[in-house]
Amino acid sequence: MLTPVWLVLIALTTVLSAAEKLRFASYYGSHMVLQKAPAQAVVWGYGEAGAVIALSLSGSNNVFSSSAHVVNGIWRITLSPVEAGGPYNLIIAQINTNSSMMLTDVLFGDIWLCGGQSNMAFTVGQIYNATEELAMASKFPNVRIFQAALEQSRVELDDLAGVEVPWSRPTAKLLGAGPFTHYSAVCWLFGRYLYQTLNYPIGLVESCWGGTPVEAWSASRALDKCGLKSSVSSISHSNPAVQGNSWENFALSTKWNSSVLWNAMIHPLLNMTIKGALWYQGEANSDYNRDKYNCSFPAMIDDWRMAFHQGSEGQTAIDFPFGFVQLGTWEKNNLQDGFREIRWHQTADHGFAPNKRMKNTFMAVAIDLPDEKSPWGSIHPRFKQDVAHRLVLGARAVAYGEKNVSFQGPYPLSVYFDQTSLNITFDQNISATHSDDAFEICCPVNQTCLEDSRWIPVPTKKLSSHSILLSIKQCPTKPAALRYLWRDWPCDFKACPIYSSDRILPTPPFLINK
Ligand SMILES: *[C@@H]1O[C@H](CO)[C@@H](O)[C@H](O)[C@H]1NC(C)=O
Ligand SMILES: *[C@@H]1O[C@H](CO)[C@@H](O)[C@H](O)[C@H]1NC(C)=O
Ligand SMILES: *[C@@H]1O[C@H](CO)[C@@H](O)[C@H](O)[C@H]1NC(C)=O
Ligand SMILES: *[C@@H]1O[C@H](CO)[C@@H](O)[C@H](O)[C@H]1NC(C)=O
Ligand SMILES: *[C@@H]1O[C@H](CO)[C@@H](O)[C@H](O)[C@H]1NC(C)=O
Ligand SMILES: *[C@@H]1O[C@H](CO)[C@@H](O)[C@H](O)[C@H]1NC(C)=O
Ligand SMILES: *[C@@H]1O[C@H](CO)[C@@H](O)[C@H](O)[C@H]1NC(C)=O
Ligand SMILES: *[C@@H]1O[C@H](CO)[C@@H](O)[C@H](O)[C@H]1NC(C)=O
Ligand SMILES: *[C@@H]1O[C@H](CO)[C@@H](O)[C@H](O)[C@H]1NC(C)=O
Secondary structure: OOOOHHHHHHHHHHHHHOOOOOEEOOOOOOOOEEEOOOOOOEEEEEOOOOOEEEEEEEEOOEEEEEEEEOEOOEEEEEOOOOOOEEEEEEEEEEOOOOEEEEEEEEEEEEEEEEEEOHHHHOEHHHOOOHHHHHHHHHHOOOEEEEEEOOOOOOOOOOOOOOEEEEEEOOOHHHHOOOOOOOOEHHHHHHHHHHHHHHOOOEEEEEEEOOOOOHHHHOOHHHHHHOOOOOOOOEEEOOOOOOOOOHHHHHHHOOEEEOOHHHHHHHHHHOOOOOOEEEEEOOHHHOOOOHHHHHHHHHHHHHHHHHHHHHHOOOOOOOOOOEEEEOOOOOOOOOOOOOHHHHHHHOOOOOOOOOOOOOOOEEEEOOOOOOOOOOOOOOOOOOOHHHHHHHHHHHHHHHHOOOOOOOOOOOOEEEEEEOOOEEEEEEOOOEEEOOOOOOEEEEOOEOOEOOOHHHEEEEOEEEEOOOEEEEEOOOOOOOOOEEEEOOOOOOOOOOOOOEEEOOOOOEOOOEEEEO
16 A cells, blocks of 8 residues: 555656656646636646747637746746636647647636545545435536545655546546545535535545545644654554454554655645645544644644645635544544544634634534444444535635535533533524433542543533533532533434534534633
């Protein structure tokens, strides 16, 4: 599964020695989507040293032309802003050598980058209702897909060393090739649902790899900010909870050097203009640098934003929207697997997104979508439609500024208590059911709430339209903290105790200190 470094080096050498021939960088091709106005798409490629490259874009109601010199074997052109639509032909010609290339069926729309580990790599062919979903693929020719090949590198690459799926119109075959190959269900469904609300082309760029920790996807700059070793070093992951299920291992068992996927699978993409990114990762950090994930994840987001902004010479927004999926469930009754800590750290310990530390982000909660019988291991739930629906709500509200779209489940506004009860008021109306163990309070001895033995489950006493009353009679002292859904697998399918009033959005796990 791991690509030896020498393979990457050969690929890189091939790129350099062939730089004379006129061509586009690896991630431009017929059927692609380029970022629409108001941003400007960046296109680049290779040519003969010193040559002049002429580029022209022609479509039904738009013609654009420009030229650039080849410098160090590379040409680069920033197009004028183009409104959503198409198709266009994109032609480049190297003056003096008569060589030219034409890309056809090029659309303009929004580009979303999809990253992470195996739950992002999980394909449309693996989800519930796969047959119906695959059959629908060809009905969405304006949602285009591209996927980077799995490659690692010790140095930052300027272009992808390999392409798994070149820009294509979607087909059942491309979307359901085989387990964890292509195409990402979360990425595809997000694109499809988004297309259904925006009605203009969407370009999806998948670049993800099962079992990978956040450190592999982060530049050393970002790791340094969190005191993580940024030099090339071996990471070995040994979650004791892994009991030999190969698909579990696929999500968790890892041996990765820092930055190797940033170098090979993200850095090459920086010069492309994008609208935003999606991320489904964290399982592989549940037992690896877990306590730093509240730093490393937000730091990676900041760094990607800065780098994409620079790489596109300002065309990709410096604060581009970043959506992510909060970890789902893995094992019932497991308190040791680190999932509850990672869920919390995914929000930089705020409980919700966006927040003060993570601006312009949105989060899809997945804690209520367990799938015990998943053939791919319970760590890979098949309910990706719900995940994608929740992500799209977040994108509509955060990335597209739709005022009326609610995308966050109810969250506590305030907590009051007296001798016998504790009253939690929420920021929106709730649809709640009684529970004996979803809420826990810490009745501290010696001020510490660190150990699980300090926490006792407390039953709900009364539910109202926007608040919940808990009985805290069992606590011998004043409660020091309150937590909700603080387990790997706290509820059954769509049956957590608190939802938005329309029952679409669950309240995420939370931890509130007095
Ligand atoms: C370019 O093409 C024209 C017409 O086909 C031909 O006459 C000319 O010799 C070519 N020039 C080069 C540099 O190949
Ligand atoms: C699968 O399709 C059926 C019939 O349309 C629907 O009722 C069900 O909710 C779908 N399941 C998922 C997980 O989307
Ligand atoms: C990680 O880096 C070390 C030291 O450079 C190297 O020996 C090893 O092969 C690398 N491992 C992987 C999986 O890249
Ligand atoms: C991150 O979590 C760790 C462990 O829970 C905690 O000690 C640290 O203060 C947190 N850091 C931030 C920046 O929230
Ligand atoms: C891509 O962007 C980076 C960062 O700005 C720059 O160093 C690099 O030269 C660019 N590559 C191309 C091909 O323009
Ligand atoms: C928001 O929703 C309300 C009630 O459904 C509606 O009256 C209003 O026009 C909507 N506003 C926008 C901007 O869509
Ligand atoms: C919340 O619920 C209360 C009580 O049922 C109702 O009066 C109020 O209109 C609801 N508010 C919203 C925003 O739906
Ligand atoms: C609380 O602290 C005291 C003094 O340090 C110690 O004797 C006692 O064992 C502690 N109690 C518990 C339950 O940890
Ligand atoms: C909790 O407190 C609020 C504000 O005082 C009150 O309106 C609400 O009824 C209380 N909730 C319950 C369930 O008693």
